Amino acid sequence: MNQTLSVKLKETAREYEIEIGHDSLKTIGVWARRCLSKSTKKVVLISNAKVFRLYGEAVKKSFEDAGFEVLVWLMKDGERHKNFRSLETALKFFSEKKLTRTDSVVALGGGVVGDLAGFAAAIYLRGIAFLQIPTTLLSMIDSSVGGKTAVNSAFGKNLIGAFHQPKGVLIDVETLKTLPRRELTAGFCEAVKQSALSGADLFNQTARFLENYSPKFFKKHFSDEKFLSELKNLVAANIAFKAEIVAGDEQENVSRTDAKSRKILNFGHTVGHALEKVTGYKRFKHGEAVGYGILAAGEIANNIGIFGKNELKSLNDVIGLVGKLPSTDNIEIKEIIEAFEFDKKSIDKTLQWILLREIGKPEIVNNEKISTEILQKSLNKVLKSR
């Protein structure tokens, strides 16, 4: 059974649907027809060669069957291609194919494809419709929900972008069958992040799911109906959580510091971003670095006395279930602390940490409240003693 969630955005009074199913790509055109305007004729399907080879033809055919003219534009695979150059090439393609304001972009792939396609749709003719078909766990539960689109540039990662909400998101969890193990682990780190922010229900659901279905042996479960149903439930619960936060703080109001502000979604990201930066964005997948970031945030919160030992253990145990994280050998803690300065969440030069008081009770803490000794001690525990 498919599940449908609705995202209702208070600020812009927009609403769109997220549909979560399995084996649903072949009927995706019918769904797209419901989301898009009746006058939409052309869609540009944006993907990369790897994902298109796996799922592209099925999606293309389904859109064609639903009466759309489908034009395919493939970008190169990898974070480093989420840049101005790819963006310009995409826009050139739209222009050459004479896309009009009633046409649409469809993103088929992970967060890289989704962010680039979404940004291209946001700025072409000052904004045309787009649909998301996320195919990585991270993009299903995180990047496809919330309307943030961006490219990387010389100014930093994701700093040039726009808020542009999709007209709909269709998730076929079956696409995760082909996702490489490390990408799954990275996605589960973000799932643990969301579940720890959300509360005991989602946190325990995530823990139980990971105990039953280790990312290491994920593929073999796809013939099991119970697994598929639990996977869909987990993805849906993650999306519901993120959608609720986004709905209340669509554009991430910088002055908000409450437990429902969009900022809290950066839990685990201060250390995560620093780890990515000091290793030249090569050693860790983003989600893997966030995995360490969650552990570090847990230690810091415990060391400043706001997060209890038992809760810290539960958090560490769940991260222990996501799969192997890359080694942290030869990473200098001093360098990580220096890298915090560059974190884009620094507001007016004050770094804000997202910590937990309890599972489900995030708290934004100013960096001044955390001594360098506590940072060193916490990072040492997480990075040097594993």
Ligand SMILES: NC(=O)c1ccc[n+]([C@@H]2O[C@H](COP(=O)([O-])OP(=O)(O)OC[C@H]3O[C@@H](n4cnc5c(N)ncnc54)[C@H](O)[C@@H]3O)[C@@H](O)[C@H]2O)c1
């Ligand atoms: N917009 C947001 O709110 C937001 C939130 C979080 C992350 N992001 C962005 O998302 C990006 C990361 O996304 P990601 O983790 O999905 O990485 P990704 O898009 O690079 O995908 C990871 C790899 O998996 C491959 N792949 C995708 N689907 C597959 C499938 N079903 N089977 C086999 N291989 C598949 C891709 O080709 C790629 O090689 C980053 O650029 C990050 O900045 C955006």
Ligand SMILES: [Zn+2]
């Ligand atoms: Zn992240």
